[in-house]
Each structure stands twice: as C-alpha cells, then as structure tokens.
Amino acid sequence: METAWIIPLFPLASFVLLLVFGKKLKESSAYVGIAMTLLSFVFAVVALVDRLQSPTYKAEAVWLTIGDVQLTAGFEINPLNALMLVVVSLVSFLVHTYSKGYMHGDDRFHIFYAYLGLFTFAMLGLVMSPNLLQTYIFWELVGLGSFLLIGFWFYKEEAKAAAKKAFIMTRIGDVGLLIGMILLFWQVGSLEYDEIFRAVEEGTLSSGMITLTALLIFIGAVGKSGQFPLHSWLPDAMEGPTPVSALIHAATMVAAGVYLVAALFPLFTASETALLTVAVIGAFTAIFAASIGLVQKDIKRVLAYSTVSQLGYMMLALGSAGYVAGVFHLTTHAFFKALLFLAAGSVIHAVATQNIEKMGGLWKKLPLTGPLFLIGTMAISGVPLLSGFFSKDEILLATWASGHTVLFWLAVIAAFFTAFYMFRLFFMVFAGESRSEVKEVKESPAVMTVPMVILGLLAIFAGYMNTPWFGTFLGDWLVEGNAALGPAHVEGPAWIMYVVTAISLAGILLAWLIYGKRSISRDWLTAKVPALYNILYNKYYVDEFYQYTVVKATFFVSRVVRFVEVYIVGGAVFLISGIVKVFSTLGSWMQNGQTQMYGAVAAVGLALLVVIYALTGGYIQW
Amino acid sequence: MTISGYLTLALILFAIGLYGALTKRNIIVVLISIELMLNAVNVNLVAFSKYGIMPSITGQVFAIFGMAIAAAEVAIGIAILIALYRNRATVNIDRINSIKDEF
Amino acid sequence: MTGEFIAFMVLALVAIMGGVLLLNFKNIIHSVVALVFTFLSLAGIYVLLSAEFVAVVQVLVYAGSITIILLFGIMMTKHKATHTEPKSTWKKILALLGVLGFAAAFYLGIYNLDFGAEQVPLHANNTEQIGIALYSKYIIPFELTSVVLLVALIGAIVLARKDDNKEADDK
Numbered sequence: 001m002e003t004a005w006i007i008p009l010f011p012l013a014s015f016v017l018l019l020v021f022g023k024k025l026k027e028s029s030a031y032v033g034i035a036m037t038l039l040s041f042v043f044a045v046v047a048l049v050d051r052l053q054s055p056t057y058k059a060e061a062v063w064l065t066i067g068d069v070q071l072t073a074g075f076e077i078n079p080l081n082a083l084m085l086v087v088v089s090l091v092s093f094l095v096h097t098y099s100k101g102y103m104h105g106d107d108r109f110h111i112f113y114a115y116l117g118l119f120t121f122a123m124l125g126l127v128m129s130p131n132l133l134q135t136y137i138f139w140e141l142v143g144l145g146s147f148l149l150i151g152f153w154f155y156k157e158e159a160k161a162a163a164k165k166a167f168i169m170t171r172i173g174d175v176g177l178l179i180g181m182i183l184l185f186w187q188v189g190s191l192e193y194d195e196i197f198r199a200v201e202e203g204t205l206s207s208g209m210i211t212l213t214a215l216l217i218f219i220g221a222v223g224k225s226g227q228f229p230l231h232s233w234l235p236d237a238m239e240g241p242t243p244v245s246a247l248i249h250a251a252t253m254v255a256a257g258v259y260l261v262a263a264l265f266p267l268f269t270a271s272e273t274a275l276l277t278v279a280v281i282g283a284f285t286a287i288f289a290a291s292i293g294l295v296q297k298d299i300k301r302v303l304a305y306s307t308v309s310q311l312g313y314m315m316l317a318l319g320s321a322g323y324v325a326g327v328f329h330l331t332t333h334a335f336f337k338a339l340l341f342l343a344a345g346s347v348i349h350a351v352a353t354q355n356i357e358k359m360g361g362l363w364k365k366l367p368l369t370g371p372l373f374l375i376g377t378m379a380i381s382g383v384p385l386l387s388g389f390f391s392k393d394e395i396l397l398a399t400w401a402s403g404h405t406v407l408f409w410l411a412v413i414a415a416f417f418t419a420f421y422m423f424r425l426f427f428m429v430f431a432g433e434s435r436s437e438v439k440e441v442k443e444s445p446a447v448m449t450v451p452m453v454i455l456g457l458l459a460i461f462a463g464y465m466n467t468p469w470f471g472t473f474l475g476d477w478l479v480e481g482n483a484a485l486g487p488a489h490v491e492g493p494a495w496i497m498y499v500v501t502a503i504s505l506a507g508i509l510l511a512w513l514i515y516g517k518r519s520i521s522r523d524w525l526t527a528k529v530p531a532l533y534n535i536l537y538n539k540y541y542v543d544e545f546y547q548y549t550v551v552k553a554t555f556f557v558s559r560v561v562r563f564v565e566v567y568i569v570g571g572a573v574f575l576i577s578g579i580v581k582v583f584s585t586l587g588s589w590m591q592n593g594q595t596q597m598y599g600a601v602a603a604v605g606l607a608l609l610v611v612i613y614a615l616t617g618g619y620i621q622w
Numbered sequence: 623m624t625i626s627g628y629l630t631l632a633l634i635l636f637a638i639g640l641y642g643a644l645t646k647r648n649i650i651v652v653l654i655s656i657e658l659m660l661n662a663v664n665v666n667l668v669a670f671s672k673y674g675i676m677p678s679i680t681g682q683v684f685a686i687f688g689m690a691i692a693a694a695e696v697a698i699g700i701a702i703l704i705a706l707y708r709n710r711a712t713v714n715i716d717r718i719n720s721i722k723d724e725f
Numbered sequence: 726m727t728g729e730f731i732a733f734m735v736l737a738l739v740a741i742m743g744g745v746l747l748l749n750f751k752n753i754i755h756s757v758v759a760l761v762f763t764f765l766s767l768a769g770i771y772v773l774l775s776a777e778f779v780a781v782v783q784v785l786v787y788a789g790s791i792t793i794i795l796l797f798g799i800m801m802t803k804h805k806a807t808h809t810e811p812k813s814t815w816k817k818i819l820a821l822l823g824v825l826g827f828a829a830a831f832y833l834g835i836y837n838l839d840f841g842a843e844q845v846p847l848h849a850n851n852t853e854q855i856g857i858a859l860y861s862k863y864i865i866p867f868e869l870t871s872v873v874l875l876v877a878l879i880g881a882i883v884l885a886r887k888d889d890n891k892e893a894d895d896k
Contacts, residue, residue, distance in 0.1 A: 592719060593719030593720065594715065594716060594718070594719045595715075595718075596643075596644055596645070596652075596715055596816070597816060599643065599644055600644045600645075600816060600819055600820045600823065601819075603640060603644060603820065603823045603824070603827070604819060604820070604822065604823030604826075606823075606827065607822075607823040607824070607826040607827035607830070608823075608826065610826070610827055610830040610831070611826045611827075611829070611830045613830070614830040614831075614833050614834065624838070624839045625838055625839065625840065626835050626836055626837060626838045626839065627733060627737075628733075628770070628774065629835040629838065630832065630835060630836065631737045631740065631741070631770070633828055633831055633832060633835065634741055634744070634828070635740060635741065635744055635763070636828075637824050637825075637827065637828040638741070638744040638745060638748065639744070640820075640824050640827070641748070641820055641821060641824045642747070642748045644816075644820035644823075644824070645816065645817050645820050645821075646748065648753060650753055650795065650798055650799055650802075651747075651748070651753065651756060653795065653798075654747060654756060654757065654760050654795065655747075655748070657760070657787070657791065658744055658747075658760070658763065661763070661764065661767055661787070664767075664779075664783075665767060665770060665771075668770075668771055668774045668776045668779055669774055671774070671776065671847065672774045672775055672776075672845075672847055673840060674840060675840045677844075677845040677847070678845060679847060679854045679855060679858050680858065682776045682778065682779050682847070682851075682855055683855060683858050683859060683863055685771075685776070685779050686778075686779060686782055686855070686859075687863075687866060687870060689779075689782055689783065689786045689787070690786075690870045690873070690874060691870070691873065692786075692787075692791070693786050693790060693791060693874070693877075694873055694874055694876075694877035695877075696791050696794050696795065697794060697877050697878070697881045698877050698880055698881055698884070699798075700794050700795065700797065700798035700881070700885075701880065701881035701882075701883075701884035701885040702884055703798055703802065704798065704801055704802070704884070704885045705884045705885060707801070707802045707803075708887070711803075713802050713803070716813075
C-alpha cells in the first residue's frame with residue numbers, strides 16, 4: 001500500500017506523454033494509454049489485496065504552513081478508497097481499450113487519449129485524497145476532464161453547448177461544496193477527514209453547523225452526480241463520444257458525487273435533516289429520471305436517464321444510512337452501466353444512428369453485442385442472480401429499515417420503471433425487423449467486444465461479493481472497525497425481495513408485451529393522455545423552466561451589471577481619461593513653438609506666485 | 623507727493639508693456655512694449671533715488687546705465703528683426719515658431 | 726493740491742494714454758508716435774523727481790535715437806496695416822489675467838508705501854553729482870557700458886548685413 005501513490009501517476013504520465021508525443025504516435029497513442037491504465041489497475045489490485053489483510057494506510061506530508069494551520073497532502077487507502085481505485089482503474093482500462101476500436105480514424109485520436117488520461121488521473125487522485133482540500137482540487141480536475149471530453153467533438157454545436165452546460169451546472173454544485181469546506185475549516189480548523197469526523201464525534205461542531213455543512217457539501221454532490229435539480233447536464237453530456245459516456249457514467253464523474261457523500265458519511269449521519277434531504281432528493285431523482293427514461297428515443301439518452309435514476313438510488317441508500325448498500329450499488333452499477341454504454345456504442349458503431357426507432361432486429365446481426373446488452377439490461381433491471389439484483393435489494397432493505405415508507409414505495413415504482421424502459425430499449429433495438437438505413441451491419445472488432453465481455457462477466461458476478469445468501473464480504477470489510485458507517489447488512493422482511501423481483505419481472509413482461517410480442521399497442525397510453533407523454537418526452541420541461549427563469553434572470557442581472565460597467569465604471573474611466581486628455585491637450589497647445597506663448601505662461605506663473613505671496617505673506621498657512 | 627504715486631505709474635506702464643509684449647503679433651510692437659517696460663523700471667529707479675529709504679544719486683546713475691543698455695538692446699533687436707525678415711518675409715510673430723519640432 | 730501734484734497727474738496721464746494708445750493703434754507709425762509721447766512725459770516725470778540730467782538723456786536717447794531706430798526698422802520691413810487674425814483670444818485672456826494678477830498683487834504692496842521723505846539736494850548741480858558718481862564710484866561699469874555699446878554696434882551690423890556676396894557687391 002506504500003506504493004499506492006503511484007496509481008494516479010500512470011494516467012498522468014499517459015496524459016503528458018500523449019500531449020508531447022501524441023502527434024507522432026498517432027493511433028499507437030492508444031497503446032500508451034492502455035498500458036498506463038493497465039499498470040494503474042494492477043497497482044490498484046495490489047493495494048486492494050494489501051488492504052484486505054492490513055489496516056488502513058495513510059501517508060501525509062505537510063504541504064503549506066499558515067500560522068498554526070498546516071495543510072497536508074498525501075493519500076489514504078481505506079476500504080472505500082481501495083474499492084474505488086480498483087473500479088475506476090478497471091473501467092478506465094476497459095474504456096481505453098474499447099476506444100481504440102471506437103475512435104478509430106478520428107483526427108484527434110491522440111488528444112482523446114490524452115484527455116482520457118487526465119480524466120482518469122483526476123478521478124484516481126480524488127478517491128485517494130485524505131483531506132477535503134485535495135479532494136476539491138481533484139474534484140475540479142474531474143470537472144475539467146469531463147468538459148474537455150464532452151466537448152471533444154467541438155465542431156458540433158450541441159457538443160459545445162453540452163460541454164458548457166456540464167461545466168456550468170456542476171460549477172453551481174461546486175460553489176456549495178466550497179462554501180461547505182470553508183465552513184468546516186472555520187469550525188474545525190482542519191480539512192482532514194479524520195479531524196472532521198473527530199470533531200463531529202466529540203461534539204465540537206454544533207448540530208446546526210453539521211446540518212449546514214453537510215447540506216452544502218451535498219449540493220456539490222448533487223451537481224456532480226446529476227441529482228435533481230442539477231441533473232439536466234448529464235443527458236446532454238451524451239453529445240460526447242460513447243466511451244466517454246461510459247467513463248463518466250460508470251467510473252469517474254458521477255461516481256465522484258456519491259463517493260464524496262460516502263467519504264463524508266459520518267458527517268451526514270450526525271444530522272437527521274441532512275440524511276433525510278439526501279434520501280428524499282435521491283428517491284425523487286430516481287423516480288423522476290426513470291419516468292423520463294420511459295419515452296426517450298435516443299439510445300444514449302435512455303441510458304443517461306437510467307444513470308440519473310440509479311444515482312438517485314445510491315443517494316437514497318446513503319440517505320437511509322445504508323452506507324454499504326450505496327457503495328455496493330455504486331460498484332455494481334459501474335460495471336453494468338459501463339457495459340451498457342459500451343454495448344450501446346457498439347450498436348451505434350454498427351448502425352450509425354442513436355435513434356432507437358431506426359434500429360431493430362439486431363439480435364442476429366450483432367451476436368456478441370446483443371447478449372451482452374441483455375446481460376446489462378437484466379442486471380440493471382434487477383433480474384435475480386445478477387449483480388444489480390443484490391445491490392438494489394440491499395438499497396430497498398436499507399430504505400425500509402430506515403422507516404421512510406413513502407420513499408421505499410417510490411423506489412419500488414422506480415424499479416418497475418427501470419425494468420420497463422430498459423427492456424423497451426432492448427426490444428426496440430434488438431427484436432423485431434430491421435428499420436435501419438444501414439444495410440450491412442457488422443459486429444464490432446475484438447478490441448471493442450473483449451472489454452464488453454469482461455464487463456459482462458463482472459455484471460453477472462460482481463453481486464456475489466455481498467449477498468444475503470452467501471455472505472456479506474464487501475459489507476463486513478467496508479465497515480470493519482468503523483462504527484460510524486453503520487451495519488454491514490440490514491436485515492429486513494423477506495417479502496421485500498419477492499416484491500421487488502415480482503415488480504421487475506412485471507416491468508419486463510409489460511415491455512415484452514408492448515415492444516416484443518406487440519400484443520398491446522405502443523400508443524395505447526400515449527393516445528389517451530398525450531399531455532403526459534409530452535411532459536415526459538420533454539423531460540418535465542426542466543430545461544425550458546431553467547431557460548425562462550435562471551437563464552433569463554442571469555441575462556437580466558448581466559444587463560444591469562453591464563449597464564453599471566459601461567455607464568458608471570466606464571463613465572468614471574472616461575472622465576479620468578478625459579481630464580488627463582484635457583490637460584495634455586492644454587499642454588500641447590501651449591507647446592506651440594511661439595516664444596510669446598512660453599513668455600505668457602511664465603508670466604502667468606510668476607503672477608500666480610506673486611499673488612500667493614501677497615495673499616499669504618510668504619508662506620502658505622492652511 | 624509720496625513715492626507710491628510714482629510707483630503706481632511705473633506699475634501701470636509695466637503692466638501695459640507686459641501685456642503688449644505677450645499678445646501683440648507684430649515684432650516691432652513687441653519691441654516697443656519691451657521699451658515701455660524698461661522705461662517703467664527707470665521711473666522706479668529715479669523715484670527711489672529721491673523718495674527711497676536712502677535717497678542718493680545712485681538711482682539716477684542706474685537709470686542712465688539702463689538707458690544705455692536699452693539703446694543697445696533696441697539696436698540689436700532691430701538688427702535681428704531685419705535678418706529674420708530677410709529669411710521669412712514676415713514680421714508676424716506667430717509665423718516664427720521653428721522652435722517647435724515639426725513632425 | 727500742489728502744483729507738483731497737478732504736473733504729476735498730467736504727465737502720468739499722458740504717459741499712460743500713450744502706452745494704451747500704442748497698443749491700440751492699427752498703424753505701426755502711429756504707435757511709435759504714441760510711444761514718443763510717453764517718453765516725453767516720462768522725461769517730465771524725471772524733472773519732477775529732481776533728475777534733470779536723466780530727463781535730458783531720456784529725451785535724447787529714447788525720444789530721439791531709439792524712436793529713429795524703430796522707424797528705420799519699420800521702414801525696412803513690410804507691414805500690413807490691418808490686423809486680420811483675431812484667433813488666439815485664449816492667449817490674450819491668459820496674458821490679461823496674468824498681468825492683472827501681477828499688477829494687483831504689486832499694487833497691494835505699494836499703494837500705501839511711504840519711507841518718509843528725507844531731503845537730499847539732488848536737484849542742486851545734478852549733472853555734476855552724476856558726473857562725479859560716474860567717474861569715481863562707477864567708473865568700471867561706465868567703461869564696460871562703452872564696451873557693451875561697441876559690441877551692440879558691431880553685432881547689429883553683422884546681423885543686419887546681407888550674407889549674399891552678390892548683394893554685398895550691390896552695397
């Protein structure tokens with residue numbers, strides 16, 4: 001574990017190397033990126049194995065001393081960090097590999113890999129940070145990486161707009177995080193996680209202050225993890241290349257928000273209000289995004305809304321004091337969501353469109369992608385024995401145990417929606433007859449399918465590290481020796497599991513009836529309540545709402561400020577420059593080369609002196 | 623009769639001369655104005671020689687020196703004027719501004 | 726209201742009128758005539774100040790030679806009788822303000838000045854007194870003045886001479 005500091009440095013090296021030599025390496029840049037992330041992954045696994053046997057390792061050095069305050073920099077390998085390191089480096093490695101096939105032929109191939117390296121470096125650095133300041137630095141680097149990658153195809157107007165939107169909306173959250181950090185620093189006098197938790201435990205912090213800081217930090221997480229009301233950047237971020245979507249959704253960007261809440265979990269548990277807020281926002285986001293996902297027609301947007309919804313689940317878990325459930329779902333979700341995105345990328349690669357209306361009948365044409373997509377779909381829908389089943393079950397148990405019945409049923413309905421829209425997507429893409437404009441549909445090359453196969457296996461089996469049947473290894477290990485994180489496993493009534501399974505299967509059945517067997521007309525409900533359909537299809541008009549409130553208000557404020565700038569500040573500047581100009585014009589007018597003028601000025605000067613002398617009697621008295 | 627009357631007369635003449643020297647365009651008028659100022663000075667000297675703190679003949683001697691210098695000054699002034707007129711063909715002082723750098 | 730005062734007032738008025746007129750005449754010859762009036766009245770002022778010799782010199786040098794030199798200068802150059810350019814009024818205002826301020830400040834200093842007249846017989850044998858002073862106490866400045874006059878003479882000739890050889894031949 002002592003060598004764990006090197007893990008984030010590999011992607012950084014990849015970034016620097018590709019910036020310098022990328023032009024010469026061209027497409028072989030991929031090998032640099034792949035090799036570096038593979039090394040990261042290997043070291044991350046080593047660190048994880050180490051951590052399984054030995055206690056938490058923490059190394060820090062003083063970075064800045066300001067008065068009595070010492071700011072430190074270093075790294076910490078606790079169970080959460082070790083797990084995140086492995087997940088992030090693994091997904092990143094697979095995405096690097098996959099991108100070699102997906103981005104083949106792009107002019108800025110090496111730049112893409114350089115950005116991927118930067119993004120991975122930022123996320124790996126984030127999950128190793130032992131203090132909030134370091135976290136914040138990497139947090140912003142993650143934001144930068146996402147901005148660069150979403151806007152990678154910057155010649156597309158939508159991509160440019162999406163990149164800006166992602167940056168600005170997460171920025172809103174970042175302001176909350178920053179204020180929370182500053183408040184914590186003011187109260188605790190340190191940004192170390194350990195110090196903060198000690199202060200919480202010893203009661204140095206007032207309960208109001210705990211709630212305030214926790215909520216502010218949660219705002220940061222809301223922005224980063226695409227929770228309502230700052231979720232709208234995430235579906236727009238689909239304008240980036242598909243591997244980037246996979247990386248953002250599975251491992252890096254959105255996971256950062258959940259990670260932050262998990263890392264500061266003892267702070268949140270100290271405040272009932274904060275926990276409840278997290279849970280409510282999570283549950284609302286889960287069902288809100290799932291309902292939008294029901295009607296979207298863009299394959300990547302459906303997946304994006306499913307991510308928002310699943311992130312809502314994780315927040316709900318954390319807000320219900322289900323630390324293990326949240327982290328567990330974060331891990332399994334990383335695998336099956338990465339799988340889904342890569343498979344979706346493979347589909348897009350094959351039919352050159354993202355509109356699911358123009359797909360269909362791809363099951364036989366894409367013999368590998370199809371089954372893999374099915375695995376991902378089943379996992380996310382919570383079909384028994386796959387990873388999503390176990391983690392989702394864990395979340396629902398935690399929610400039930402916390403006593404929030406309303407939230408529990410909301411989550412159950414969201415699970416139904418999830419199963420329905422995911423299988424709707426699956427049937428639209430793979431079943432039925434082809435509606436594609438592309439005649440010859442070819443399976444993706446091995447460099448793209450192999451990562452998918454690995455993720456497929458993980459999507460099936462990752463759940464078994466924490467099951468109520470075979471043992472809760474992950475949970476035990478995560479909370480070991482840290483009472484603040486809650487129990488390793490929440491016992492709940494057994495009917496929950498059956499209900500959830502039944503609900504998921506009902507969703508799948510309904511999707512099959514509508515889109516697979518077509519025994520129910522597709523526009524059965526749409527025709528009856530078109531208003532509902534329109535609201536959902538337009539994402540509850542959230543973007544429009546923001547456009548007419550926040551954006552317009554900002555424009556208004558900007559205009560006022562511009563008015564101040566132009567007429568008041570600018571006027572003052574103009575006045576000063578005008579005064580100077582008048583004096584200089586006077587000066588140059590006097591310097592007209594005529595001795596008489598010079599004489600006149602001298603005489604007037606003398607007269608002034610004489611007058612002053614006469615009035616003051618020789619010296620000036622004030 | 624006190625000194626202040628003479629001094630006031632000299633002051634008025636000096637002020638007229640100064641104004642003329644600073645504003646008139648014709649070089650000859652400027653020269654005349656300077657003569658007027660010199661005369662005002664002479665009036666002061668002679669007035670002080672009679673009504674000053676230590677009245678003596680010295681003031682008058684100084685006035686005579688002043689006149690000699692004034693005569694020399696006028697002679698040189700007119701000579702310069704003629705030389706200038708030959709080069710520039712003008713007596714307008716506004717035109718004589720080659721002291722300013724042309725750019 | 727002594728006779729001296731009346732004489733002073735008349736002479737002073739003539740002098741000031743001459744000064745004002747010389748600035749206002751359009752024709753330069755008229756200005757010189759006005760100047761002559763000022764010079765002559767100042768000679769009268771000198772007489773009032775018991776300086777007969779200075780008064781005589783004033784008439785000789787100023788009203789005589791300097792006026793003649795100026796007239797020569799005027800005749801050798803061309804003058805437009807009309808002043809057509811009234812442009813730099815700002816300069817005039819600036820100069821007027823300066824001069825007025827200067828005059829006002831000095832007037833404050835002198836309008837009530839009186840050192841208490843201690844009578845010295847300046848008028849008795851005035852020329853002799855000046856002669857004695859010049860040839861005894863001020864002999865060196867006196868001699869230097871002659872040098873200055875010589876230099877001015879030569880300088881004036883050199884400056885006013887025509888450089889051109891051809892024109893020199895014409896002479």
